[in-house]
Amino acid sequence: MGRLVEHDATGPRKLDESDIDPEKGDIAVCQCGLSAEYPFCDGTHRQTSDEEDDTCYRYAREDGQLQRREVDHVEYTDD
């Protein structure tokens, strides 16, 4: 499986003690790339649970909703 995710951040997000979940005592960092609270996990990774191993997916937020499409390939062009 592969996943294409669009991000618009252009720099790092520095974490400090205020980022620690007071109930769990930890920080869950998103590794799927889909969290609306990036870099923190917000549970959106659950939407990847049915991804097929041999399929590439493109995710994008449209009108506030996370949309998923299967893609055959990625084509890069020079501007």
Ligand code: FES
């Ligand atoms: S790992 Fe990305 S939302 Fe949880």
